[in-house]
Amino acid sequence: MTDHPTVEVSRLQELVYELKIEDVMKREVVAVTPQTSMREFKELLRLKRISGAPVVEGDTLVGIISLEDLIKALEDGEMDNLVGSKMSSRVETLFSDDSAVQAVNRMARFGYGRFPVVDRSGKLVGILTRGDILRGLLRRLEVNYREEEIQRYRASHIFEDIVSDRTSLILRYQVQGKDFRQGGAASSKIKRAIERLGGGPPIARRVGVAAYEAEMNLVIHTDQGGEMKVEIQPDRVYILAEDQGPGIADIEQALLPGFSTAPEWIREMGFGAGMGLLNIKHCTDAMELDSKPGVGTRLEMWFHIPPPESVQKQREDLL
Amino acid sequence: MDLKAVLEVLEGEVFSPPPGLSSTADEDLHKLEFSCGGAADLMSDVLAFARPDSLLLTGLTHPQVVRTAEMAGILALVFVRGKHPPPETAALAAEVGIPLLGTRYKMYEACGRLYAAGLPGTGFPDLYALPYGMGK
Numbered sequence: 001m002t003d004h005p006t007v008e009v010s011r012l013q014e015l016v017y018e019l020k021i022e023d024v025m026k027r028e029v030v031a032v033t034p035q036t037s038m039r040e041f042k043e044l045l046r047l048k049r050i051s052g053a054p055v056v057e058g059d060t061l062v063g064i065i066s067l068e069d070l071i072k073a074l075e076d077g078e079m080d081n082l083v084g085s086k087m088s089s090r091v092e093t094l095f096s097d098d099s100a101v102q103a104v105n106r107m108a109r110f111g112y113g114r115f116p117v118v119d120r121s122g123k124l125v126g127i128l129t130r131g132d133i134l135r136g137l138l139r140r141l142e143v144n145y146r147e148e149e150i151q152r153y154r155a156s157h158i159f160e161d162i163v164s165d166r167t168s169l170i171l172r173y174q175v176q177g178k179d180f181r182q183g184g185a186a187s188s189k190i191k192r193a194i195e196r197l198g199g200g201p202p203i204a205r206r207v208g209v210a211a212y213e214a215e216m217n218l219v220i221h222t223d224q225g226g227e228m229k230v231e232i233q234p235d236r237v238y239i240l241a242e243d244q245g246p247g248i249a250d251i252e253q254a255l256l257p258g259f260s261t262a263p264e265w266i267r268e269m270g271f272g273a274g275m276g277l278l279n280i281k282h283c284t285d286a287m288e289l290d291s292k293p294g295v296g297t298r299l300e301m302w303f304h305i306p307p308p309e310s311v312q313k314q315r316e317d318l319l
Numbered sequence: 320m321d322l323k324a325v326l327e328v329l330e331g332e333v334f335s336p337p338p339g340l341s342s343t344a345d346e347d348l349h350k351l352e353f354s355c356g357g358a359a360d361l362m363s364d365v366l367a368f369a370r371p372d373s374l375l376l377t378g379l380t381h382p383q384v385v386r387t388a389e390m391a392g393i394l395a396l397v398f399v400r401g402k403h404p405p406p407e408t409a410a411l412a413a414e415v416g417i418p419l420l421g422t423r424y425k426m427y428e429a430c431g432r433l434y435a436a437g438l439p440g441t442g443f444p445d446l447y448a449l450p451y452g453m454g455k
Contacts, residue, residue, distance in 0.1 A: 181407070184386030188415065191390065201371065201392065208390040209366055216383075270379050273363035282367070 015140050019100040024136025025117045025126035031056045032065065034084025038073045041065060041083055054116040055087045059123045061116055063087035093118045096125050100133050158197070159234045169197070169232040175218040177225035177245070180269065186228050187212035190239070197232060203305050207237055210283040210301050213276040214241040217299075220266050221245055226296075237303040248291040255281070255289075320356075320438040322395065322418070323348035325374060328436045329397065329422035329429055335409050337395070338416035351418070353394055356438045358430050362387045369393055370441045376429055380404045385411045385419075393417070399426045 031054045032041055045051065045067065052066035065087040073079055073086055094103050094115045103115065107130060117126040159167050171193060173186035191208035199207070211228065218226040218241060226243030248254050255277050262272020281287050284301040291297040323345060325331065336342035337351050358376035359365050362383060365375060371392030377384055380402050388396055394417070398404060401423040404412070412419050422429050434440065 181382060183383060184390070188386065188389060205371055205390070205392045208392075212386065212390040213366060269381060269383060270360055270362035270365075270377075271383070273361050275363040275367045279363075279367040 015137070017099055017101055019133075019136055019140060020096070021094050021098050021100060021103055021117055021128055022096040022126070023140075024100060024132045025096070025128040026132060027126045029054060029116075029124060029127045031124070032083050033057060034062060034082060034087070036083045037079070038070060038081055038083065038086060039079045042070055042079070045070065052114050054091070054124060054127065055083055056124055061091060061093065061118060061122070061124045063089045064091045064114075064116060066114075091116060094128060095120060100136065103128055103133060104130075167233070171230040171232070173228045173230075175215050175225045175228060175241075177219060177222040177243075179219060179225070180266075183216050183219040184212055187215045190228070190230050193230070193232070194237065199237075199305060203237075203303065206283040207239070207303055210280045210303075211239055211241075213280050213283075214239065214299055214301070216271055217241070217276060218243055218245075220262050220272055235305050235307070237305065239301045239303075241299045241301075242296065244296040247293040247295055247297055248289070249293050251289055251291060320353055320374075320433070320436065321349045322351040322353075322420075324436065325353070325395075325397070325433065325438070326420065328432050329420070329424060331397065331420050331422040334398075334404055334419040334421055335412050337418040338413075342418075351394060353438060355441050356430070356433050357393075357441050358399075358426055360426075365393075366391055368441060373441065374433075374438065376426060376433075378402060378426060380408055382408045382411045384408065385415060385417055388417050389415045395420060397422055397429065399424060399429045 030044065030048045030050055032044065034055055034057065041053070044053065052064065054061055055063040055065055063084075065083050069086045069088070073081060078086070092106065092110050092112060092115060094106065094117050096117050096119050106115065107113070113129055115128050116124055117128050119125050158169065171190065173189065175186055176182055187208055190211045191204050194204045194207050211230075215228060218228075222243045222245030224244060226241060226245065229240045229242070231238040253259055256274070257278050258274040260267075260272050260274035266272040277289065280299070280301060285304045286302040288300040289297070322337070326333070326348065333342035337347070340347035340350060342348075352372075353374040354372040355370055356374045356376065357365070357369055360378050362379070365387050369375065369391040373393055374395050374397065375388055375393045376397045376399055378399050380398055384396060385408055387393075396412070396417060397420045399422055401421065403421065404419050409419060424432065
């Protein structure tokens with residue numbers, strides 16, 4: 001299965017546009033009131049290690065005050081004056097639901113490094129700096145990268161890294177007989193393995209359903225349980241469910257829809273309705289059932305994994 | 320139809336929320352979208368006839384219902400007739416990431432309400448038709 005560098009570029013662009021200011025802004029805003037003195041403001045900058053603050057009255061934004069204003073007050077010996085007399089009242093703000101791109105554009109246009117963020121009712125809800133946008137983008141990219149990494153950890157990688165004439169991955173699971181509660185645990189792991197190895201949802205579902213039916217058969221019909229062996233190759237999955245249980249007397253009859261030998265307690269749980277083998281046949285590309293009464297049962301299942309569309313397309317283009 | 324609409328139509332409740340989402344935030348409830356719905360107490364039939372990305376209504380609450388949903392690609396379960404899932408079912412549901420919902424409506428009425436509200440069924444079964452590998 002192939003990588004898609006072009007898709008990745010557009011995904012990065014998408015991320016930048018998707019990122020909302022509210023996703024990256026700081027919500028804990030250090031604000032001052034117009035009645036704060038410039039001396040107190042200086043202390044606040046030192047303690048909080050910031051270089052400016054919005055000025056509020058209640059929830060309402062009335063101005064902004066910066067390090068520059070403080071330096072000016074220091075020069076003019078006006079440190080006992082109030083913030084209200086030194087702040088800029090004309091404040092450029094951003095809306096919390098604006099995109100990060102809009103924020104970057106406004107920062108470039110006004111030359112400010114910091115914007116108070118208000119909601120649509122004008123209430124101050126956060127503050128945004130260039131650093132916040134950068135951090136938010138990097139975080140988003142990292143999450144995205146991890147998701148993609150998981151997605152891309154595919155069969156082809158294992159099968160390409162390890163070179164042999166024919167490589168396959170074999171997984172074995174012991175299934176306990178009559179352990180209804182644990183039934184399905186193996187199939188769940190098998191399905192997840194297929195997904196992790198890059199099988200898409202349709203193939204994972206087919207394998208999962210067939211494996212689960214087979215596993216429940218081991219749980220329901222045998223006392224000692226049995227083993228499930230899964231062999232995964234880049235283009236196919238093979239599952240063998242084998243037990244030394246009671247065996248099937250008449251295989252043709254067992255394949256008929258509705259025919260079942262399941263005990264009553266299993267039927268009450270909604271299983272053993274005589275659909276299992278038929279459903280397995282439906283989910284697999286090939287199925288073989290071999291059984292002798294008193295000896296045991298071997299159920300083999302084959303699944304073809306269709307090549308990814310891109311590869312299929314390339315092949316068609318070549319032909 | 321999304322989870323929010325399902326809960327409204329069934330006057331339902333959320334026993335365990337979708338993974339990573341809140342059971343109360345509207346925007347989260349809109350995120351889970353079902354392509355169709357089905358109802359059964361027979362898990363064998365669910366495995367045979369269910370469609371991926373669907374919603375399953377059932378009266379059974381044991382953990383194998385969750386396993387069945389996981390294998391069949393069912394997105395969420397609704398327990399009808401006011402049934403609550405036992406802890407082991409809720410635990411498995413949380414583990415595999417399948418939200419559990421409940422409604423006090425009985426099966427017939429719960430289905431009828433959802434169908435009338437626009438959640439389609441799964442159509443005719445294709446179990447007896449060609450196997451997956453052929454013609455699909």
